[in-house]
Amino acid sequence: MLIWDNDYSKLISYIKEQKEKPMLIADQNTYKACGKDIIKKLNKEKINYDLLILPKNAHADEKHLCKVLLNTNYNSLIVSIGSGSLTDIARYISFKLNLKFVSVPTAPSMDGYASSVAALTIEGLKTTVNAKTPEKIFANLKVLKDSPDILKKAGFGDLIGKFTALTDWKLAHILIDEPLNQEVYEEMYIACNTTLKNIRKEDFEKLLLEALIKSGELIAIVGNSRPASGAEHHIAHYLEFLGYDLFHGIKVGLATIYVIKLYEKLLNIDLDRIDKYLNYQIDVKLWKEEIKRYFPRIYKRVIEENLNKMKQFNDLSFRQSLLEKIKKNKDKIYHLAQELVNKKEEIFRAYQDINFSVNPKDWNIREEDIKTAIQYSLYIRDRFTILTLYQFLGILKNDKKLI
Numbered sequence: 198m199l200i201w202d203n204d205y206s207k208l209i210s211y212i213k214e215q216k217e218k219p220m221l222i223a224d225q226n227t228y229k230a231c232g233k234d235i236i237k238k239l240n241k242e243k244i245n246y247d248l249l250i251l252p253k254n255a256h257a258d259e260k261h262l263c264k265v266l267l268n269t270n271y272n273s274l275i276v277s278i279g280s281g282s283l284t285d286i287a288r289y290i291s292f293k294l295n296l297k298f299v300s301v302p303t304a305p306s307m308d309g310y311a312s313s314v315a316a317l318t319i320e321g322l323k324t325t326v327n328a329k330t331p332e333k334i335f336a337n338l339k340v341l342k343d344s345p346d347i348l349k350k351a352g353f354g355d356l357i358g359k360f361t362a363l364t365d366w367k368l369a370h371i372l373i374d375e376p377l378n379q380e381v382y383e384e385m386y387i388a389c390n391t392t393l394k395n396i397r398k399e400d401f402e403k404l405l406l407e408a409l410i411k412s413g414e415l416i417a418i419v420g421n422s423r424p425a426s427g428a429e430h431h432i433a434h435y436l437e438f439l440g441y442d443l444f445h446g447i448k449v450g451l452a453t454i455y456v457i458k459l460y461e462k463l464l465n466i467d468l469d470r471i472d473k474y475l476n477y478q479i480d481v482k483l484w485k486e487e488i489k490r491y492f493p494r495i496y497k498r499v500i501e502e503n504l505n506k507m508k509q510f511n512d513l514s515f516r517q518s519l520l521e522k523i524k525k526n527k528d529k530i531y532h533l534a535q536e537l538v539n540k541k542e543e544i545f546r547a548y549q550d551i552n553f554s555v556n557p558k559d560w561n562i563r564e565e566d567i568k569t570a571i572q573y574s575l576y577i578r579d580r581f582t583i584l585t586l587y588q589f590l591g592i593l594k595n596d597k598k599l600i
């Protein structure tokens with residue numbers, strides 16, 4: 198799907214082959230970065246096109262979706278020239294109008310280029326909807342290298358989050374028998390590791406974009422986002438819910454550090470004596486009140502989606518069998534946690550190398566909000582992660598020194 202195209206000649210040939218008028222979408226920044234060069238080439242080749250330039254940093258919301266819709270006139274192909282939001286807008290409109298869609302990424306900033314879903318902001322809330330996978334992705338390495346540092350940091354943060362996502366996946370495989378695709382797991386791991394090892398080297402942006410695109414492709418193979426998203430994404434989504442308008446990958450990258458710490462903690466729990474958690478009970482009434490408090494606006498849905506799980510966690514025979522499973526697999530669990538913790542130093546160094554601060558204050562995030570996110574973000578989505586395990590054991594609620 199990914200084609201390296203350093204003078205956009207391959208993109209131009211592709212558009213030419215279509216024989217129908219394409220609709221090009223850029224924003225003011227991406228038009229400057231490479232949109233205008235593409236236009237020049239189209240003009241030179243006398244290829245007809247429509248062009249829409251959105252304001253810089255346009256969100257994928259009703260206003261901009263509508264703007265694109267209004268400007269799409271019998272086009273058969275949409276070419277999005279941009280990163281996160283712009284690609285989401287284009288892929289959603291292409292899906293709705295059944296148009297061909299190709300993407301021209303302008304920054305290695307997120308893992309969604311190859312995705313088949315789009316993250317839209319509808320009535321102020323992030324919503325994931327079905328969308329179109331691009332037929333091709335035409336990437337120009339020079340444009341990626343010249344992209345703003347903050348976007349590269351975001352892409353790197355999103356990618357580093359795959360280390361914890363993969364660990365959560367394996368944990369769920371061990372403890373609740375969730376299917377694990379070993380090949381996908383390894384492919385994702387290797388792509389992340391290779392990028393990590395090449396930070397600040399010549400090929401960094403190339404490897405970063407390739408790994409981010411690969412993550413989208415691997416999601417398509419598995420049929421869900423397990424290989425790419427775990428507790429770190431849930432924490433990031435909760436911060437989003439609180440209204441932190443930072444790039445997605447920045448929040449993920451930051452949350453990843455906390456999830457690694459949670460796994461580090463697991464190494465200090467005596468899994469041989471895990472039985473001591475057998476009689477822990479969640480006070481469901483209190484739990485409902487907390488959900489109401491921490492999920493204003495959407496608490497009804499959150500309670501509805503999680504209530505059965507809380508009841509299951511209180512069921513003695515369920516508790517017994519899961520605790521047995523933990524005990525039986527303690528070596529595997531320690532090994533898994535240790536493997537992740539072994540990466541910690543390397544990840545910290547890489548963050549330092551690209552000036553990615555791991556201090557929430559530097560991103561204007563309150564420490565309190567991170568703590569709340571760690572405690573409550575697991576209810577955002579029904580997916581077993583280290584947060585689920587800690588909730589089951591009562592550690593999430595009762596351990597004041599969790600982070």
Ligand SMILES: [Zn+2]
Pocket residue numbers: 308355430445449
């Ligand atoms: Zn992500």
